[in-house]
Amino acid sequence: MKWNKFTLKTVTGAEDIIIATLAELGVEGVEIEDKVPLTEDDKKQMFVDILPEGPADDGIAYLSFYLEPDADNEQMLADIREELKDLSSFMDVGECTITESQTEDKDWINNWKQYFHQFYVDDILIIPSWEEVRPEDADKMIIHIDPGTAFGTGMHETTQLCMRQLMKYVDENTELLDVGTGSGILSIVALKLGAKHAVGTDLDPCAINATRENMEANGIPAGQMDVMIGNIIDDKAVQDAVGYEKYDIVAANILAEVLVPLTPVIVDQMKKGALYITSGIIDDKEETVVNAVKAAGLTVLEVTHQGEWVSVTAQKN
Numbered sequence: 497m498k499w500n501k502f503t504l505k506t507v508t509g510a511e512d513i514i515i516a517t518l519a520e521l522g523v524e525g526v527e528i529e530d531k532v533p534l535t536e537d538d539k540k541q542m543f544v545d546i547l548p549e550g551p552a553d554d555g556i557a558y559l560s561f562y563l564e565p566d567a568d569n570e571q572m573l574a575d576i577r578e579e580l581k582d583l584s585s586f587m588d589v590g591e592c593t594i595t596e597s598q599t600e601d602k603d604w605i606n607n608w609k610q611y612f613h614q615f616y617v618d619d620i621l622i623i624p625s626w627e628e629v630r631p632e633d634a635d636k637m638i639i640h641i642d643p644g645t646a647f648g649t650g651m652h653e654t655t656q657l658c659m660r661q662l663m664k665y666v667d668e669n670t671e672l673l674d675v676g677t678g679s680g681i682l683s684i685v686a687l688k689l690g691a692k693h694a695v696g697t698d699l700d701p702c703a704i705n706a707t708r709e710n711m712e713a714n715g716i717p718a719g720q721m722d723v724m725i726g727n728i729i730d731d732k733a734v735q736d737a738v739g740y741e742k743y744d745i746v747a748a749n750i751l752a753e754v755l756v757p758l759t760p761v762i763v764d765q766m767k768k769g770a771l772y773i774t775s776g777i778i779d780d781k782e783e784t785v786v787n788a789v790k791a792a793g794l795t796v797l798e799v800t801h802q803g804e805w806v807s808v809t810a811q812k813n
């Protein structure tokens with residue numbers, strides 16, 4: 497379906513009040529485009545280490561909203577202009593010009609799938625749930641994955657670095673803790689490699705459905721993995737539920753900024769002799785994570801690299 501898109505040019509200081517005014521008129525889901533720099537909290541939510549430098553903030557904001565083609569758009573726009581005029585009498589709302597364009601109703605959740613095709617990580621075939629296994633690959637270790645809205649297709653270097661460490665260290669006695677499980681991919685790899693059981697934690701509630709569906713797609717019984725949502729770094733209830741001195745391997749593919757506070761906490765969850773496999777570390781943060789791991793009393797066993805990404809594997813003495 498085609499939608500009418502209206503873009504209102506204003507100033508950043510008026511964004512909130514205009515969005516509230518639009519909501520009162522029945523316009524919801526406003527898209528904001530401005531050059532206000534991200535806060536530290538915003539950056540943490542994005543789960544990436546390096547963000548490109550944006551252009552300087554010029555104070556201009558564009559607010560876009562969508563109206564159905566068959567609605568009475570003229571009346572709605574007249575009401576909006578009237579409200580903007582009122583607002584302009586007591587605050588700066590900028591130009592308040594409204595431009596119109598048309599946009600396709602695309603399936604944004606699923607569109608990215610055209611770029612995700614089956615591939616190998618060493619001897620493991622990762623295959624999206626919507627593709628078939630070729631007959632010549634049938635005897636391979638196969639991981640079926642559909643990350644849904646959670647992170648973890650297996651295509652990212654950091655996931656692959658963790659997978660390779662799991663290939664080296666998992667055995668049939670392994671009890672795995674997968675912090676930042678996302679799609680559950682690392683737990684699934686470990687369970688396919690023979691691990692006994694996995695516990696995944698994530699902040700993102702999408703991880704619950706994603707891991708459940710991926711476990712099923714890989715024929716892994718529900719009882720072999722538990723998922724807990726919450727922040728193990730500072731939530732005692734999550735720490736208690738995860739359990740202490742219980743894990744042979746902890747995998748954590750998360751940003752260096754998260755690994756630093758996570759490491760001293762996670763040590764208590766590990767058995768003596770257990771391994772801590774970390775990734776998600778951009779190369780210039782390698783030393784920061786290595787130092788955090790050492791400060792928590794762990795011995796660094798290996799540091800591996802892929803592209804600009806780093807994985808640190810350490811052991812609890």
Ligand SMILES: C[S@@+](CC[C@H](N)C(=O)[O-])C[C@H]1O[C@@H](n2cnc3c(N)ncnc32)[C@H](O)[C@@H]1O
Binds near residue numbers: 728
């Ligand atoms: C880079 S993704 C890794 C996903 C998957 N494990 C993989 O290796 O592909 C990082 C995940 O960590 C989660 N995360 C970030 N901070 C966290 C925290 N403090 N505790 C648990 N999960 C966290 C994010 O929601 C995200 O799903």
